[in-house]
Amino acid sequence: MTKPPAKSTRSNSADWWRGAVIYQVYPRSFQDTSGDGIGDIKGIIQRLPYIASLGVDAIWLSPFFTSPQADMGYDVSDYCDVDPMFGTLADFDAMMAEAKRLGLKVIIDQVISHTSDQHPWFKESRTSRDNPKADWYVWAAAKPDGTAPNNWLSVFGGPAWEWDGIRKQYYMHNFLASQPDLNFHNRAVQDAVLDAVKFWLDRGVDGFRLDTVNYYFHDKELRDNPPHVPDSEDAGLDAPDVNPYGMQSHLYDKTQPENIEFLKRFRALLDQYPDRTTVGEVGDGARSLKTVAAYTSGGDKLHMCYTFDLLGPDFTPSHIRHCVESFQRQVRDGWVCWAFSNHDVTRHVSRFVQQPQERDAVAKLAMSVLSALRGSICLYQGEELGLPEADLAFEDLRDPYGIRFWPAFKGRDGCRTPMVWEKGKKQAGFSSAKPWLPVPAEHQALAVDAQEKSSQSVLAHYRATLAFRKTHPALIDGDMEFLATNEDVLVFTRSKGDERLLFVFNLRRGPQEFTLPKGHAVKEVLAMPGLTGTAAEGEIRLGPLDGICARLS
Structure with a gap:
């Protein structure tokens, strides 16, 4: 259960x-x-x-x-x-x-x-240059040589412009050609x-x-x-x-x-x-x-x-x-x-x-x-x-x-x-x-x-x-501060009110040790699920891909 x-x-x-x-x-x-x-x-x-x-x-x-x-x-x-x-x-x-x-x-x-090019707004917009929704999308004339209005590219590859034979203009699409961009200036x-x-x-x-x-x-x-x-x-x-x-x-x-x-x-x-x-x-x-x-x-x-x-x-x-x-x-x-x-x-x-x-x-x-x-x-x-x-x-x-x-x-x-x-x-x-x-x-x-x-x-x-x-207020919306390390470990504190928590994570594949800086002392190690790190006399010891959560005094 x-x-x-x-x-x-x-x-x-x-x-x-x-x-x-x-x-x-x-x-x-x-x-x-x-x-x-x-x-x-x-x-x-x-x-x-x-x-x-x-x-x-x-x-x-x-x-x-x-x-x-x-x-x-x-x-x-x-x-x-x-x-x-x-x-x-x-x-x-x-x-x-x-x-x-x-x-x-x-x-x-x-x-x-x-929107989709099948949205009723676009279907109306493309019918002419003077319909009620004519400028609901981003339309632009071709350059004199027939090419797109500018060099903008689509996230999905190729130009961000598609020619429409009805209006005889290009419309803009940041994504697929079937996804015309709305004109938010309207x-x-x-x-x-x-x-x-x-x-x-x-x-x-x-x-x-x-x-x-x-x-x-x-x-x-x-x-x-x-x-x-x-x-x-x-x-x-x-x-x-x-x-x-x-x-x-x-x-x-x-x-x-x-x-x-x-x-x-x-x-x-x-x-x-x-x-x-x-x-x-x-x-x-x-x-x-x-x-x-x-x-x-x-x-x-x-x-x-x-x-x-x-x-x-x-x-x-x-x-x-x-x-x-x-x-x-x-x-x-x-x-x-x-x-x-x-x-x-x-x-x-x-x-x-x-x-x-x-x-x-x-x-x-x-x-x-x-x-x-x-x-x-x-x-x-x-x-x-x-x-x-x-x-x-x-x-x-x-x-x-x-x-x-x-x-x-x-x-x-x-x-x-x-x-x-x-x-x-x-x-x-x-x-x-x-x-x-x-x-x-x-x-x-x-x-x-x-x-x-x-x-x-x-x-x-x-x-x-x-x-x-959920049971620790500091983890919901408390402050966060990183501690100085040699970059072998990720070390930071989370704090709110009287609660001050220390986190040390070893993201590497071998064991790591970390010495707490002055002014930081472990009051108790908390049983955060899956973490097996230990703390003794200011020394944190971690196995590979491991961590520790401790309450600071």
């Missing part, structure tokens, strides 16, 4: 999002109840008790809106309805009711920088988008994850982007080794100053409803933290943001410290949401492991580290099982980005394969039919029912670690 999750020490319910643990559900791959091989909302309802048993505070649902599914739902054709493949609005309402019963908040994706577009947001607020959703939140506005003058040589801080889909997108400095096609005022409008709407939140996805290369600072400052824009900083291959003390300290230095009054995995990147177990036999140890340590960082944290479905990235054949791919850049880049399908629920059952209990992506045999052995039987499983570690986190 699974123990009920520990209760949080957070005192202010309006700030429930600060320090919250958010579990991302990718609906296509979570649970199929209709027998078509695709997950659905009724499947989410069926599995909500499992999510609640993890001890998380909220779920984040990737898009479930009406869509032709060219980009797996990130191409929306109706912002105010559920795609039939996922169910109905009645199903959504039932899911909301069950989530509330279980004490879970619900955050939904809002993909508003662009106030009517902003109003329509906010009306869609209000539709979901009125249905009781607790917050929004804002996809590509810095892509809403473009430069009105359509100036060319200058060239850019990516540095070590650039991350995400614009990896220049497979895509020329990263060869530009994106000064004019995104992250425009006008976005600030729109985010204020968005926040003003949310503030009319109690206890709502926003988390923005910022993909801005080396400028990401400056953008996060601008979007979260002052308490009148976004509540929190996340970047791609911890979504790369580097799992070292120096990298994690650099990311966190950079955030603390540049984002003075904002809040961050940390994650190691999501639906767009290779699963972190595969990114971080050096040898297959250390997979469980890395999965457990990564969770321990993530749970101790200052900020909210986001978990991606299946990471609590230690799932590695699936190795798929080209013919199995569904991700347009992966298909476009194969074989240099295998795309994002490897992290989107179905959730594995039952070890010995066909399709691991995900579906009674052939699923939209294969269920890897390697994943079958890691199914939920198999891990439920072991107190030493990765799943058990996640539950125990989240329970530990």
Whole structure:
């Protein structure tokens, strides 16, 4: 019998999002109840008790809106309805009711920088240059030689402009050609988008994850982007080794100053409803933290943001410290949401492991580290099982980005394969039919029912670690300070009120020792799940991939 999750020490319910643990559900791959091989909302309802048993505070649902599914739902054709493949609005309402019963908040994706080319707005916009929605999208004339208006590139490869033979103009698309960008310089577009947001607020959703939140506005003058040589801080889909997108400095096609005022409008709407939140996805290369600072400052824009900083291959003390300290230095009054995995990147177990036999140890340590960082944290479905990235054949791919850049880049399908629920059952209990992506045999052995039987499983570690986190106020929203080290270990304190906790993590494959600096003395070692480090007379001793949590005197 699974123990009920520990209760949080957070005192202010309006700030429930600060320090919250958010579990991302990718609906296509979570649970199929209709027998078509695709997950659905009724499947989410069926599995909500499992999510609640993890001890998380909220779920984040990737898009479930009406869509032709060219980009797996990130191409929306109706912002105010559920795609039939996922169910109905009645199903959504039932899911909301069950989530509330279980004490879970619900955050939904809002993909508003662009729509599908099948959206009624775009269908009307392209009919002429003088219809009521003619300027709801970004249209521009060709250059005299017929080429695109400027040099802007699409994240998904090639120019960010597509010729339309009806209007005899180009339209802008930061992503697929079937995902035209909305023109946020038009106030009517902003109003329509906010009306869609209000539709979901009125249905009781607790917050929004804002996809590509810095892509809403473009430069009105359509100036060319200058060239850019990516540095070590650039991350995400614009990896220049497979895509020329990263060869530009994106000064004019995104992250425009006008976005600030729109985010204020968005926040003003949310503030009319109690206890709502926003988390923005910022993909801005080396400028990401400056953008996060601008979007979260002052308490009148976004509540929190996340970047791609911890979504790369580097799992070292120096990298994690650099990311966190950079955030603390540049984002003075904002809040961050940390994650190691999501639906767009290779699963972190595969990114971080050096040898297959250390997979469980890395999965457990990564969770321990993530749970101790200052900020909210986001978990991606299946990471609590230690799932590695699936190795798929080209013919199995569904991700347009992966298909476009194969074989240099295998795309994002490897992290989107179905959730594995039952070890010995066909399709691991995900579906009674052939699923939209294969269920890897390697994943079958890691199914939920198999891990439920072991107190030493990765799943058990996640539950125990989240329970530990909830019982310590310093880990919810306390201060964080790094201690000087030789970079072999990651050392920091978390403190709030009278509670002052020390964390020392060894992310390396050999034992490590650490001497506490003067002024720091261990009062007692706390039984943080999975950590076996010891402390004696100011000396911390750690095994490989190990750590320690101690209360300081």
